[in-house]
Amino acid sequence: MANDDIDSIQAWVVATCRDLGLSVDAGSDFFRSGGSSLTAVKLIARAEESFGEDALPPEDLFTDSGIREIAESIARNRQQVDSSPA
Amino acid sequence: MKRLTASPGARAVHAAANAGTSVPFPSDSSVKELFEQRVRTGGGTTALVHGDRRMTYAELNAAANRLAGHLLRQGCRRGDVVGVCVRRSSELVVALLAIVKCGAVYLPFDPSWPDERLLVMFGIAGCDRVVTDQPGPLAARLPWCQVLDVSTADGDDSADPEVTVRAADIAYINFTSGSTGRPKGVPIEHRSVVRLVHDARFARLDDRTVVLFLAPVTFDAATFEIWGALLNGGTCVIYPGTFVRLSELRRVVRQHAVSTVFLTTALFNTMVDEDVDALGSVDVILTGGEAHSLPHIGKALAHYGAGRIVSVYGPTECTTFATYHPLTGPQPGDRPLPIGRPIQNTRVHLVRDDRLCEPGETGEVCLSGPGLSPGYTGMPEETARRFVDHVVDGVTERFYHTGDLAYFEASGVLVFQGRDDDQVKINGHRIELGEVRHALTGHPDVRQAFVTVHVSGTGERLLTAFAVSDGTSEALRDHLARCLPPYMVPAVIEIRESLPLSAHGKVDREALLSSLRPRL
Numbered sequence: 001m002a003n004d005d006i007d008s009i010q011a012w013v014v015a016t017c018r019d020l021g022l023s024v025d026a027g028s029d030f031f032r033s034g035g036s037s038l039t040a041v042k043l044i045a046r047a048e049e050s051f052g053e054d055a056l057p058p059e060d061l062f063t064d065s066g067i068r069e070i071a072e073s074i075a076r077n078r079q080q081v082d083s084s085p086a
Numbered sequence: 087m088k089r090l091t092a093s094p095g096a097r098a099v100h101a102a103a104n105a106g107t108s109v110p111f112p113s114d115s116s117v118k119e120l121f122e123q124r125v126r127t128g129g130g131t132t133a134l135v136h137g138d139r140r141m142t143y144a145e146l147n148a149a150a151n152r153l154a155g156h157l158l159r160q161g162c163r164r165g166d167v168v169g170v171c172v173r174r175s176s177e178l179v180v181a182l183l184a185i186v187k188c189g190a191v192y193l194p195f196d197p198s199w200p201d202e203r204l205l206v207m208f209g210i211a212g213c214d215r216v217v218t219d220q221p222g223p224l225a226a227r228l229p230w231c232q233v234l235d236v237s238t239a240d241g242d243d244s245a246d247p248e249v250t251v252r253a254a255d256i257a258y259i260n261f262t263s264g265s266t267g268r269p270k271g272v273p274i275e276h277r278s279v280v281r282l283v284h285d286a287r288f289a290r291l292d293d294r295t296v297v298l299f300l301a302p303v304t305f306d307a308a309t310f311e312i313w314g315a316l317l318n319g320g321t322c323v324i325y326p327g328t329f330v331r332l333s334e335l336r337r338v339v340r341q342h343a344v345s346t347v348f349l350t351t352a353l354f355n356t357m358v359d360e361d362v363d364a365l366g367s368v369d370v371i372l373t374g375g376e377a378h379s380l381p382h383i384g385k386a387l388a389h390y391g392a393g394r395i396v397s398v399y400g401p402t403e404c405t406t407f408a409t410y411h412p413l414t415g416p417q418p419g420d421r422p423l424p425i426g427r428p429i430q431n432t433r434v435h436l437v438r439d440d441r442l443c444e445p446g447e448t449g450e451v452c453l454s455g456p457g458l459s460p461g462y463t464g465m466p467e468e469t470a471r472r473f474v475d476h477v478v479d480g481v482t483e484r485f486y487h488t489g490d491l492a493y494f495e496a497s498g499v500l501v502f503q504g505r506d507d508d509q510v511k512i513n514g515h516r517i518e519l520g521e522v523r524h525a526l527t528g529h530p531d532v533r534q535a536f537v538t539v540h541v542s543g544t545g546e547r548l549l550t551a552f553a554v555s556d557g558t559s560e561a562l563r564d565h566l567a568r569c570l571p572p573y574m575v576p577a578v579i580e581i582r583e584s585l586p587l588s589a590h591g592k593v594d595r596e597a598l599l600s601s602l603r604p605r606l
Binding site for chain 2: 020021032034035036037038039040041042044045046048053054058059061062
């Protein structure tokens with residue numbers, strides 16, 4: 001977990017969106033790919049399950065809904081299991 | 087006026103369905119009067135909870151009276167329509183209460199709706215004044231309106247305004263999709279709100295009830311969430327934040343001991359899929375808005391047990407809920423989940439070819455009783471088409487023709503069977519496909535358009551449009567976003583060179599849907 005970088009989180013976002021029925025790749029936008037407010041509820045719930053509570057704040061998702069931006073938000077907000085300073 | 091005939095079997099099943107629904111309620115009282123009564127008898131009781139903030143009935147009343155005083159000084163008069171655009175918060179409830187205390191009418195709207203839509207809605211409703219928590223941006227968008235800041239509290243007159251509000255006065259107007267391209271305003275009387283929440287059959291509503299306010303205020307479930315608590319001496323817990331998050335939902339209902347929650351069918355299914363126990367602490371979950379999914383209902387029933395989940399049904403024209411069906415045991419898999427029996431002070435008839443239906447026979451759901459809207463604002467023809475006086479056994483009753491199809495089981499329980507037109511429900515939003523099609527063909531590059539609902543691989547219902555156009559789907563999306571609220575903009579917009587026709591010469595929906603690129 002500690003070594004997750006944005007690319008691997010992005011791979012998780014793409015896989016999860018596909019599981020939710022959206023045909024996305026790394027360059028897609030969540031809402032423009034057919035994501036609805038309900039798909040958002042699901043994506044947020046799954047992000048929290050995998051990366052901890054508040055891992056993907058809804059305000060972030062609704063402001064910047066590119067797949068890359070979603071991955072960046074999770075990287076910023078996920079609970080740091082290994083929080084030793086660099 | 088229409089005379090309806092009924093066979094003995096039809097008469098019997100209608101009598102069974104409507105038995106016991108007429109109960110005494112304060113049909114001469116306004117929302118203002120009943121709320122102010124609650125303040126006098128229990129002013130110290132908690133009325134609102136929002137985050138860390140609590141307001142008693144007395145505090146809420148004083149805040150609403152101060153804002154009402156401001157509105158009255160600004161010229162607001164009984165019967166005026168006041169737009170409300172305030173984030174879900176205590177201030178929002180204060181604003182609604184202040185408006186009804188003036189004898190005025192609240193018209194909730196969402197800032198994400200395009201200017202063109204607001205212009206049309208406000209024109210229909212005759213609205214030229216708004217109360218908001220974002221006065222700057224709205225004043226720029228609505229230059230013809232008087233824009234009042236909800237947080238303004240000039241003066242300290244916290245006494246109840248001396249305005250007489252009658253039960254037949256209009257309390258609010260909700261707008262709903264209209265098939266001809268014009269949204270329809272549905273005005274609701276004070277007595278209809280009282281009818282919804284007084285002596286409710288579908289859920290216990292009293293001074294121990296804690297209702298979650300989760301719905302957007304533009305959606306009429308909010309009528310139940312707010313007034314169901316505040317006219318019964320209960321507590322209204324306001325869901326914090328704009329967007330629903332299941333972890334937050336779970337936390338809020340536990341922290342504030344919420345007893346009663348309404349979820350749209352789509353959100354209910356999402357909860358069941360992702361975190362079935364999110365509402366494990368509540369007494370009653372009401373859910374409705376679309377046809378229910380039996381697998382989701384089955385899983386929820388197994389988790390929550392009998393009697394805690396209630397399926398509810400009702401169009402805006404009959405004030406939020408018209409029928410209810412508590413889930414008491416496993417549902418037979420061979421028929422849809424029933425929408426049940428009428429709630430208190432509501433009657434239902436199934437009509438087909440000028441007669442009442444027999445058990446098992448499909449007909450149009452017609453609703454009657456004090457929950458009915460007086461008719462669409464400024465649309466006499468549409469009103470006359472949908473709200474019709476009928477004579478059954480010598481008794482005249484005003485029916486609202488819902489356009490929903492259903493049949494009665496022998497016991498008088500109603501089972502939903504779809505629509506008789508192309509109105510659809512997506513995520514609880516009622517959408518006339520005709521209105522979306524109308525907006526699409528309003529674009530100069532669009533020669534032909536077809537709009538439908540497509541069920542995604544994961545069971546989500548997506549509004550899907552096909553257009554014959556030289557433009558791009560992005561351009562069409564931008565066009566639609568300028569004239570329709572976001573929930574009416576299709577999730578999928580596909581450009582085609584032509585639309586396939588079926589053997590009957592109609593657009594071949596199946597062929598179009600099967601041409602969609604398979605989703606990964």
